[in-house]
Amino acid sequence: MAPRKLKTAISGLGRMGARHALNFLHRTPRCDLIAAFSPDPKEIAWARTNLEPYGVHLYTNYDEMLKHPGLEAVVVATATTVHAEQAIKAIKANKHCLCEKPLSTTVQGSQSVVDAAKAAPHLKVMCGFSRRFDASYRDAFSRIDDGSIGRPSVFRSQTCDKLDPSGFFVAYAEFSGGIFVDCNIHDIDLALWFYGQDSIVKSVVAVGITAVQPELRRHGDVDNGVGIIEFWGGKIAYLYSSRMMAAGQHDMTEVIGTEGKITVNGNPSTNLVEMSEPTGIRREIPGDYYGRFREAFVTEASEFTEACLENLKLPFKLTGAVQAVKIGAALQESLRSGKKIEFDETGRRLTEEWVPPAKAKL
Amino acid sequence: MAPRKLKTAISGLGRMGARHALNFLHRTPRCDLIAAFSPDPKEIAWARTNLEPYGVHLYTNYDEMLKHPGLEAVVVATATTVHAEQAIKAIKANKHCLCEKPLSTTVQGSQSVVDAAKAAPHLKVMCGFSRRFDASYRDAFSRIDDGSIGRPSVFRSQTCDKLDPSGFFVAYAEFSGGIFVDCNIHDIDLALWFYGQDSIVKSVVAVGITAVQPELRRHGDVDNGVGIIEFWGGKIAYLYSSRMMAAGQHDMTEVIGTEGKITVNGNPSTNLVEMSEPTGIRREIPGDYYGRFREAFVTEASEFTEACLENLKLPFKLTGAVQAVKIGAALQESLRSGKKIEFDETGRRLTEEWVPPAKAKL
Amino acid sequence: MAPRKLKTAISGLGRMGARHALNFLHRTPRCDLIAAFSPDPKEIAWARTNLEPYGVHLYTNYDEMLKHPGLEAVVVATATTVHAEQAIKAIKANKHCLCEKPLSTTVQGSQSVVDAAKAAPHLKVMCGFSRRFDASYRDAFSRIDDGSIGRPSVFRSQTCDKLDPSGFFVAYAEFSGGIFVDCNIHDIDLALWFYGQDSIVKSVVAVGITAVQPELRRHGDVDNGVGIIEFWGGKIAYLYSSRMMAAGQHDMTEVIGTEGKITVNGNPSTNLVEMSEPTGIRREIPGDYYGRFREAFVTEASEFTEACLENLKLPFKLTGAVQAVKIGAALQESLRSGKKIEFDETGRRLTEEWVPPAKAKL
Amino acid sequence: MAPRKLKTAISGLGRMGARHALNFLHRTPRCDLIAAFSPDPKEIAWARTNLEPYGVHLYTNYDEMLKHPGLEAVVVATATTVHAEQAIKAIKANKHCLCEKPLSTTVQGSQSVVDAAKAAPHLKVMCGFSRRFDASYRDAFSRIDDGSIGRPSVFRSQTCDKLDPSGFFVAYAEFSGGIFVDCNIHDIDLALWFYGQDSIVKSVVAVGITAVQPELRRHGDVDNGVGIIEFWGGKIAYLYSSRMMAAGQHDMTEVIGTEGKITVNGNPSTNLVEMSEPTGIRREIPGDYYGRFREAFVTEASEFTEACLENLKLPFKLTGAVQAVKIGAALQESLRSGKKIEFDETGRRLTEEWVPPAKAKL
Structure with a gap:
């Protein structure tokens, strides 16, 4: 049967x-x-x-x-x-x-x-969190977990979308929570995965610009954001997100340890084709997030289904999703307030709550 | 329903x-x-x-x-x-x-x-012919078909297996038809695809060595073979096959045209992970053919099934499989006889049939 | 004559x-x-x-x-x-x-x-500033100057040294001015070059860790630093410096514009050799700064000499060196104080001067 | 003094x-x-x-x-x-x-x-032989000489020029000795270097086409040539030369041994710049031979000078140049005659001399 x-x-x-x-x-x-x-x-x-x-x-x-x-x-x-x-x-x-x-x-x-x-x-x-099911991220995690880079210490990750001239994402920004919650949430989740789910944030700070869509300011958002997260215990994550990559989607991560570094998707590519033309050698890259993570979604569906049917442990805890939003929302606040936000060793916020002016303005 | x-x-x-x-x-x-x-x-x-x-x-x-x-x-x-x-x-x-x-x-x-x-x-x-279903080969074909490299003129392709120290392939060689029929058959099929299924072979010549498995000579076979196919109309294909790639499976193709070149899998990689270590920067490559073409087999299954159900045209003709074997077997003969084999403009063989000595010997 | x-x-x-x-x-x-x-x-x-x-x-x-x-x-x-x-x-x-x-x-x-x-x-x-004489940086500048990436908006650059287990740089740190002045000064100079020498800094913020050399704290320094510079006019530079790259020296830069991106040395390599081995495909990277910029120093010597002899304009202004130190020193201060430092639109510092505690402590 | x-x-x-x-x-x-x-x-x-x-x-x-x-x-x-x-x-x-x-x-x-x-x-x-002075080739030789790839067994090398639409090389072909003597002579010399200067040729065979310059036939030459050299002792070299690379000069070599492979210049590039554009990611490659081997010529000049002044041994023997021409000329003859040419274990030619028809014709 x-x-x-x-x-x-x-x-x-x-x-x-x-x-x-x-x-x-x-x-x-x-x-x-x-x-x-x-x-x-x-x-x-x-x-x-x-x-x-x-x-x-x-x-x-x-x-x-x-x-x-x-x-x-x-x-x-x-x-x-x-x-x-x-x-x-x-x-x-x-x-x-x-x-x-x-x-x-x-x-x-x-x-x-x-x-x-x-x-x-x-x-x-x-x-x-689809990237948790991506074969390359899993391979990277497993290598790091095996100690191959020593103690992971610096984490760089980016979520960069192909420029969408339609400006679709401006309307979208009203409800997305902002670029650090919408895009970098993946990178934050990865940082928590690679550094350990129990990592405690020490500070966050972020800046951003509206290079192509000034209208984003209406929603307190930007089209390019850079943020730094300090974790207690001597670990840093720094993130970049963008809505204006000319060539296509480029999501990548590198984890630098005391004995090595692991990079995931440093050189993006749609497939294995390379074109030599009078203008040089060229390759194309995926046009969107799905083009990069297509198979991860399939794996996610299968593993979730198996876990339900067989009462297996899920590959990661739901509480991580709260941590990720906590950090993402703090980065977005820092972007808006211009202030660095600090937390004590239990993760309790030290910097007082920022009250946005009546009308958000970067 | x-x-x-x-x-x-x-x-x-x-x-x-x-x-x-x-x-x-x-x-x-x-x-x-x-x-x-x-x-x-x-x-x-x-x-x-x-x-x-x-x-x-x-x-x-x-x-x-x-x-x-x-x-x-x-x-x-x-x-x-x-x-x-x-x-x-x-x-x-x-x-x-x-x-x-x-x-x-x-x-x-x-x-x-x-x-x-x-x-x-x-x-x-x-x-x-699984490679016909590979997304990268299809992309390459479509670009060439659109004229992006001018007139395709030189075709290089290789099928190289990871060294298998068990020597499994020695026994296998007895029935495989030889390295040009077993491995390069894929490359020959690709040449026929990229040059046009009606391409007529003009000559073939091949050489080979037994670098790691001298026992292959018993079956008139080698562990590394190089062959050249001339087609009428000014087109060349040159092929390499090997049973001793240290790093893993490396099947690749490049098609050189009068206005550009397309390469498929020039830089093999298992996934998107790159390791920076004291010895340099490293990536792994697939260990076997399936690791490279996994998804192509899935596509093949689906398209064959759809074609049967919906009475659709298959993506390529069965007769091509005969052409490919004809060329592969001629290369294998050339390897054994040491002679170049020529064909007229209708594809009829000009070089007289080679009679192998009682015991095949390279 | x-x-x-x-x-x-x-x-x-x-x-x-x-x-x-x-x-x-x-x-x-x-x-x-x-x-x-x-x-x-x-x-x-x-x-x-x-x-x-x-x-x-x-x-x-x-x-x-x-x-x-x-x-x-x-x-x-x-x-x-x-x-x-x-x-x-x-x-x-x-x-x-x-x-x-x-x-x-x-x-x-x-x-x-x-x-x-x-x-x-x-x-x-x-x-x-040796990188100003590097052929690749010059090519990048010239392309950006020609408008090929639209308006440069986000700048990422790093200066990362191979891990030196001797800890030589700890003693050195006493007088180096710190990692942001010693290493990232190059990246800051590049940012000023690519964004325009008259760019006005809006804010700086930096964090850092001592992953391999805790003794650096004695000098208010770190072995891994991340910093963000905002410039007035909607431009961001974010920097990384490290003293613990396992594979070797990796100095690289990317400039992201509204219509494209230019990367310099995204994939470092000592030379054009690639090794395929049972563990995969590997290349080595330069062991030190000089290994990367050897030819730039030769060009620098020639151009300086020519400029003196022929009374030619130097390729860049001396005043830029003050700007770079101003920003580097501010990043180093931010690292130590934990505070973001802000400047008005004329570049005048807004954040009050930080008085370090008797004994510097990160 | x-x-x-x-x-x-x-x-x-x-x-x-x-x-x-x-x-x-x-x-x-x-x-x-x-x-x-x-x-x-x-x-x-x-x-x-x-x-x-x-x-x-x-x-x-x-x-x-x-x-x-x-x-x-x-x-x-x-x-x-x-x-x-x-x-x-x-x-x-x-x-x-x-x-x-x-x-x-x-x-x-x-x-x-x-x-x-x-x-x-x-x-x-x-x-x-300028490539003998190229830092990458020397590094490759030294690694192979140290046994890092086991016994070198298959050698692939190409000398491919950027397409020169002026057709300059047609007139040039009259005196160049043909593409295998003019271009592949470098690759042949490399094969002799990597396999040992005392390697004895066993057979050569070559084919070629005139894809862009049919006038070359007047001089018994082609614009794309593929050749295979067998050496006694179980070694193969296969070569490609072309006058029609769209993207630029691409000279490369790979040496496949029983335990690994070394590639030189598998991924050509003018410098360290990579462009991300709406059409993908692109790099340029050198436009000519000198662009690839500029520094090798400088090294050649210095080493020759030092050897003369200090009575040092030259890095390679003059007799190798005769061997290389012998092989190159035989390949060119094979291209013209359509015949494979064989040699005995002392390198003495077995195949009888080919008498070209009054007017060379491919």
Whole structure:
């Protein structure tokens, strides 16, 4: 008899949601995608063609979907603003839950999901930090964990998007939490992974500019940000995020230890093709985040599914998602206030709370 | 209603067969793997654990498997020596057939499969030239097809295996057809793809050495071979194959045109990790062919399946497999005879047939 | 008649001084090296073998050397602590002067050289920012200057030394001015070059750790430092310096503009050799700064010499050296104080002066 | 007293000659360039500006130049057709001689220089195989010599020029000896270096096409050639030469041994700059041979000079130049005749001499 499959639903069928849906449907051997929710008629239309023929029931009401008979797990891939709410509802409806990152743009919002999960310890609740499932990052982690670079001490990481001349991300910035919460949240999560989930932040400081989209200032955001995180115990992470990479998506990380360095994706490339032309030698790079992490999402879907079915330990703790948002939000505040923010050795904030002026202004 | 799935069986569950089986089982959305055959008890034992639980019926008799109710397609992934026979049986049993490369180590053997397929034009019969499904090769082809390098004129390609100190490939050489048929067959197929399937060979010449496995001479084979193929119309392909790459598998190709060059996999790498160590900067490369072409096999499975179900044109013609064997076998003969072999403008051989001495000797 | 040569003396024959001496002696066509000074008997012994045979007069007293008949120019390559003093003496003795970087570890010290130079406008006085003469940096500058990346907006640069287990640099740190003045001074100078020499600093902030040499704390220094510089007008530079690169020297820079990015030395390498070994593919990287910038020093010597002889404009202004020290010293202060330091739009410091505790402590 | 300098003359001030002249004049510490010869008024005009002011006496008669008082050494950098004649004259006039490659396009011509040199064993006579002085090739040789790749067994090397649409090389082909003598002579010399100067050729075979310059057929030449050399003892070299590289000069070599591989210049680049643009990531490569080997020529000049002055052993034997021409000319013959050429274990030719048809025709 074939192994049991996990009856799964997906919420949100936008750019990322649709990709998740197809991965759970076709590339996750032990998943049985049975339901999908979207409030958006265009997304539902897409689902009629791409999901329904495979037996996926479509819903325009999230609460209704949660009642779908036999449903065991929910993937939350909607807009960031409703992540926390939907994740909590799923947990309360006794469903396992994979919630896209960030759980929320605020620490409190993120913590509320953690609290709900704590109250239902039999459920698997995971934040979708896709890079944790990337084969290269895993290889890097394993090497570092084996001591190959000595004591990891300096961490550099960036999340840089291809320039989108449409300026789509300006409107998006209103709800994204800002570039450090939206983009660098991945890098922060990686820092916590590589340095140890129990690392305590000592200070954060950030600066940024609006090189291509001055309108971002309206939302207290920038299109290029640089930040530094100090951790207690002699560790530094420094981060860069950008919305204006000409060549394409370039997310990369390097971890410098006392005996070596590991770099992940120092030389991005779409594939293994190189062109020699009168202008020199050229290669292309992925146009977007998904182009870089396509396979990581597939692995994420499979591992989440296995963990639910077999009651396995998830590869990382949900509480890390709160830490990451705490640091990301502090960087974003530092960007806005112009102040460095300090924390004591327990992680308690020392710098007093910053009160933004009536109208945010960089 | 979900799209119909193709009821498929697999023959051969060795190294490559097992991988095919798992791909057809788990990573081919429209395939329903229903049967598997192997004469080998160890392979059957593996299948009991990995295939049977998913509803795959196991056979130790190929002919019996062909009678499995509802069976529509067969994947032949057994030893090279029985490829042609099994493929022909499958075709005669009215099954679509994906046969691993080469169809046979001889031109006649390969042609017999083509003849069988011609007699059953409603069936899809494809030779498993996996590189044709590789995203990088496809990208390269598409760029060249668009004229980006002018007229392709010189083609260099290599198939180089990691040194296997066990010498496994010595025994294997007895039936493989030799290094030009076993390894460079891929490169020859690529040359025919990039230069046009109707390219006519003008001459072939090859040399080789046994640098690490002198025993190969018993089978008229070598562990490092270099060959040159001239095509009528001013085109050259030169090939290298090796069984002794220290760092790992390195299969690569470059196509030089009158206005540019395209390289595929000039700088091999297992993943995106780079290590900086006291000895310098280092990256690892795949240990075997599958490590390089993993995703190509998945694509191959899907496209073959779709073509069968939807009666789509296969991405390349079966006759090319005969051409490739013709050239590969001629290179192997040139290696053994020490003679260059010439062909006229219709592809008819001009150089008289070589009669090997009683005991092959390089 | 052969073009006239510049009668030149060198002060300091330590590691860098000896290299300068040989460059001015053998690789600078229009230089006539006639004198050399060192207070160190070991260095003088070296000079007896390597310089004196070519007619270079040796001195153990700097002031005496300045009186050498016909002397026209002096290269100051002694310890940082006496750079300014020797440069000023040379200028007052009516000699052209190439002074190694930094002019001084303090703004006042550096300014005193500028003041002396201003009083002798007929003399060529240059600070030895060797990277300004590197072919790759010049190519990068020229491309950026031509607008190829749009408006340069984010600048990342690092100066990373190979780990020296001898801990030589700990003693050295007492007088070096700290890692941001000693190492990142190059990166700061590059930022000023690429952003325009008239760029006004808006803020600086820095953090650092002692991962391998805790003794550095005695001198208020670190072995790994990260700093951010904001410039007025929407430009950011972020810097990294390290004393513990396992693989070797890695100095690199990237400049991100609104339409592209230029990277200099993203993939360091000693030469064009790549090794494929059972452990993968490996290349070595230079062991020290000189291994990276060897040719830049030769170009520097030639261009300085030509400028003196032909009364040509120097490639960059001496005042930039003061700006660079101002920023480097501020980063070093921020590292020590833990505070971000701000400047108004004229570059006047806003943050009040930091008074270090009796004993510097990170 | 400064070390004695070698009184040197240069013959030929064309593209390469002029570069040699400047290297010997400005970048060779122990050389005193005192004379130069050219029959070409344009070259003499260039020398009036660039050499004469430095005390170089100019001649338009080679024999006259040889009589220049005190002359000790001659650099022959004229057209290939007069290399041998001028070298022999220099030797007979008792001068050391550095002769550009090839000594001659024929074996006999090359041998005549060797014979002259044998008769004057106190003189240093060297063929200008510039790659022997390249730091990367030397590093590769030294690693291989240390056993780092086991037994070198397969050698791949190419000399590929940037496409010159002017077709300059067509006229040039009349006297160059053909692409295998003119271009691949370097690769052949490298093969002899890496495999041992006493390696005995077993067979050669070559093919070629005229992809961009059909006129080359008039001279029995091609614009793209591929050749294979077998050496006795189980070693293979395979070579490629091209006149139509779009991106620029790409000369590279890889040596594959039983335990590893060494690659020289697998990824060519003009400098350390990489451009990220909307079309991807790009680097430029050198436009010509000199751009790749600039520093090797400087080293060559210095080492030749030192060897003459100090009676040191030259880095390689003159007889190798005959071997290289023997192999290169045989490849060129194979290209024209379409036949493989075989040699016995003493290197004596087995295949009978080919008599070209009245009008060479590929």
